[in-house]
Amino acid sequence: MKPIPPFPHSVTRPAVVKLGSLTLRSRYTLAPLAGYTNLAFRLAVRSVGAPGLATTDLVNARALLVRSRRTLELIQTCPEDRPVAVQIYGNVAEEMRDAAQWLESYGVQAIDINMGCPVHKVTRGGGGSAMLCDRGSTVSLVRTIVEAVKIPVTVKMRLGWDASQLTAPKFAREFEQVGVAGITIHGRTREQGFGGTVDLDGIRAVVEAVERIPVLGNGDVRCLADAERMLRQTGCAGIAIGRGALLNPWFFGQLQRWEATGDPGPPATQHERLDFMDRHFRMLVQYLSEPFACITFRKVANWYCRVLKPGREIQQQLMLIDSLAHFSSLVEQIREVIADRGEDEFPVVDSGIRIPSGPIEHW
Numbered sequence: 549m550k551p552i553p554p555f556p557h558s559v560t561r562p563a564v565v566k567l568g569s570l571t572l573r574s575r576y577t578l579a580p581l582a583g584y585t586n587l588a589f590r591l592a593v594r595s596v597g598a599p600g601l602a603t604t605d606l607v608n609a610r611a612l613l614v615r616s617r618r619t620l621e622l623i624q625t626c627p628e629d630r631p632v633a634v635q636i637y638g639n640v641a642e643e644m645r646d647a648a649q650w651l652e653s654y655g656v657q658a659i660d661i662n663m664g665c666p667v668h669k670v671t672r673g674g675g676g677s678a679m680l681c682d683r684g685s686t687v688s689l690v691r692t693i694v695e696a697v698k699i700p701v702t703v704k705m706r707l708g709w710d711a712s713q714l715t716a717p718k719f720a721r722e723f724e725q726v727g728v729a730g731i732t733i734h735g736r737t738r739e740q741g742f743g744g745t746v747d748l749d750g751i752r753a754v755v756e757a758v759e760r761i762p763v764l765g766n767g768d769v770r771c772l773a774d775a776e777r778m779l780r781q782t783g784c785a786g787i788a789i790g791r792g793a794l795l796n797p798w799f800f801g802q803l804q805r806w807e808a809t810g811d812p813g814p815p816a817t818q819h820e821r822l823d824f825m826d827r828h829f830r831m832l833v834q835y836l837s838e839p840f841a842c843i844t845f846r847k848v849a850n851w852y853c854r855v856l857k858p859g860r861e862i863q864q865q866l867m868l869i870d871s872l873a874h875f876s877s878l879v880e881q882i883r884e885v886i887a888d889r890g891e892d893e894f895p896v897v898d899s900g901i902r903i904p905s906g907p908i909e910h911w
């Protein structure tokens with residue numbers, strides 16, 4: 549077993565993270581992962597360890613204003629899904645403002661503005677990470693939103709457009725001045741996409757640029773050692789975790805125990821992982837239709853299989869799942885495979901999440 553790194557209390561007090569009027573129960577939050585962090589997944593994660601906050605997939609402000617069915621599905625929430633932030637993108641201030649006001653009346657606890665998405669579909673309209681290229685209009689847009697709602701408004705951004713324009717610290721300072729309640733900073737530039745390594749010094753520069761608001765560090769935190777490094781080297785108030793939560797939904801609870809007691813507790817067993825997959829699928833059925841739940845689940849079947857290793861045949865069937873009954877019978881088969889095999893050490897594997905590849909100009 550790897551040694552457990554000590555929690556760096558010395559550099560991270562106070563532990564309470566406040567986004568304006570919203571006090572988080574934990575400094576570890578679930579970062580948005582479009583296509584994955586839907587209501588079903590958020591509820592399943594909350595059932596095994598509470599993140600301080602969970603954020604929806606990014607949604608287009610204009611689509612929200614015309615109540616596009618797909619967009620309303622993306623912002624689906626319920627009383628057990630608290631606190632939740634909805635992440636919006638766009639670059640028309642009035643649309644972003646109206647979307648934020650509508651979301652406030654819809655009952656969400658916070659609005660997050662996307663300034664990190666590197667994908668062409670989002671940046672070509674001036675949204676996502678393209679907002680990091682025009683300080684004047686971006687800060688003015690953010691101010692418009694902050695002034696229009698009472699709930700906290702946060703920003704999730706990257707370090708800048710590319711290595712020659714590391715604009716995040718300047719933005720962060722100005723966002724704080726116009727009333728933004730917190731910032732999540734993914735330690736990569738837009739040009740880096742998801743490649744290379746996270747620049748902890750870049751995150752630190754953002755932490756140092758603001759006076760009071762919390763900055764959540766983000767990127768590549770998958771185990772306690774990563775979390776320890778992020779907290780210690782950047783001085784961030786908390787950590788937003790994306791792919792690490794898909795790989796290990798228990799991570800939030802383990803991080804909290806580690807922080808409180810120095811011991812993260814035991815890793816989840818294979819049976820617990822199987823139960824988690826079962827719960828996730830049933831939540832998908834509950835909140836989407838059964839056929840749509842099956843289609844959605846196929847996308848994530850392979851990351852469950854990376855850990856559960858049910859054998860090729862079951863894996864193939866899981867990836868073609870077509871009903872709840874079919875799913876339930878596969879779960880029972882996997883249960884037998886695990887019982888016969890016995891518990892493994894938790895394997896360290898890649899989350900298997902598909903990220904855009906090839907030259908970033910083509911994303």
Ligand SMILES: Cc1cc2nc3c(=O)[nH]c(=O)nc-3n(C[C@H](O)[C@H](O)[C@H](O)COP(=O)(O)O)c2cc1C
Nearest residue numbers: 579580581582605606704734767768769789790791
């Ligand atoms: C498949 C995928 C979808 C993502 N969707 C969003 C999104 O909707 N909004 C956003 O701000 N970031 C999004 N991100 C970025 C993540 O929130 C996060 O910043 C990034 O993955 C680095 O953190 P991690 O290593 O903990 O995953 C996405 C990342 C991936 C891989």
